[in-house]
Amino acid sequence: MSHPCLTCGACCAAYRVSFHWSEAEPDLGGAVPVALTETLGAHQRCMRGTWSDQPHCVALAGIVGQEVTCTIYDARPSPCRELRMSWEDGTPNPQCDRARARYGLPPLTPEDAARAIAH
Numbered sequence: 001m002s003h004p005c006l007t008c009g010a011c012c013a014a015y016r017v018s019f020h021w022s023e024a025e026p027d028l029g030g031a032v033p034v035a036l037t038e039t040l041g042a043h044q045r046c047m048r049g050t051w052s053d054q055p056h057c058v059a060l061a062g063i064v065g066q067e068v069t070c071t072i073y074d075a076r077p078s079p080c081r082e083l084r085m086s087w088e089d090g091t092p093n094p095q096c097d098r099a100r101a102r103y104g105l106p107p108l109t110p111e112d113a114a115r116a117i118a119h
């Protein structure tokens, strides 16, 4: 079974994904491609497409709930690295559950996470 996130992607199309601007500044060690971001206030940037009533990150390829890929996976910003799937650490994550619900996907179960981690 593939990792549940690879057939989901809901959190990449549910929230504004914002972070400190330095994450998109190569001179400061930032790896996020700045062209895929937009300015958000004085100190932040956000992934293009996510500052919207119907967020959808520009870096997300595929169809939410079917098959998805982050096209900048190794260079994704901190909020993406920090958002864990439900039960990954033994507890549910409302952010994961809410994003999935938005696309009619059931919340992950502890068994889903255990299977994913085992692979």
Ligand code: SF4
Pocket: 004, 005, 006, 008, 009, 010, 011, 012, 083, 084, 085, 086, 095, 096, 097, 099, 100, 108
């Ligand atoms: S963290 Fe949750 S909402 Fe995000 S892709 Fe994975 S399963 Fe889907």
Ligand code: SF4
Pocket: 011, 012, 013, 017, 047, 057, 058, 059, 060, 061, 069, 070, 071, 072, 073, 076, 077, 080
């Ligand atoms: S950068 Fe990648 S992981 Fe982050 S929201 Fe966009 S598609 Fe999802």
